[in-house]
Amino acid sequence: MTTSPGRGPDAEEYGGGPGPDGPGPAHAADPADLLAAVGRSWTWILASAVATLVPGILLLVWPEATLHVVAVLIGLYLLAAGAFRFVETFARPEPGHRLPGLLLAVLYVLAGVLCLRNPLQTITALSLIVGLVWLVSGLLTLYTALAARDLPHRGFLLGAAVLAVVAGVVVLALPAESARALTRLLGLWLVLLGLAEAGLALAWRAALRRGAAADMFTRPG
DSSP states (O other), X not given: OOOOOSOOOOTTTTTOSEETTEEOOGGGSOHHHHHHHHHHOHHHHHHHHHHHHHXXXXXXXXXXXXXXXXXXXXXXXXXXXXXXXXXXXXXXXXXXXXXHHHHHHHHHHHHHHHHTOGGGOSHHHHHHHHHHHHHHXXXXXXXXXXHOTTOTTHHHHHHHHHXXXXXXXXXHHSOOSSHXXXXXXXXXXXXXXXXXXXXXXXXXXXXHHHHHHHHHHHSOO
């Protein structure tokens, strides 16, 4: 999830801001700046929350799904989460703070590929993959939240990180004995993590709106 302070995306961040000779073309913007602008947007965080909630809800309302279907849903979720984390990495203004996010994105993608591989679609393997991903991602997110003291809404991020760590520990320590039990467990944790991300997105939107309102009152005119 997005862990960067700063303002939301505007015209200049997307490459449409004024240049030395007037408005510059959108294609002249640096790709990293475009990704940073998208990663700062509260709608991007909300989209990530939806990408987490949808498979979680599907798993909860479809507990009789076969292990193959569960592996495909989890694999697609992990691939999507990896893409979201990769973009959000560029929202950090300091390049040195981007490493945890990049490692997280790579971890999600690799785990997603493993879940989609037929030879690894067993209850034990799927539990191990998901449990390790949540545990490592929670620890990396927790480190980022504690290290970046200027991070807005650190409480939401800390809560989501602790939730991911707990989810990883539970999945690893209490391996499901059946595909049905595993489906319910994964679905529940995905819904909880998605709700935590949605709360962060709404908090980030409120912060952006407060910043925009303050800027209007302080701007000379």
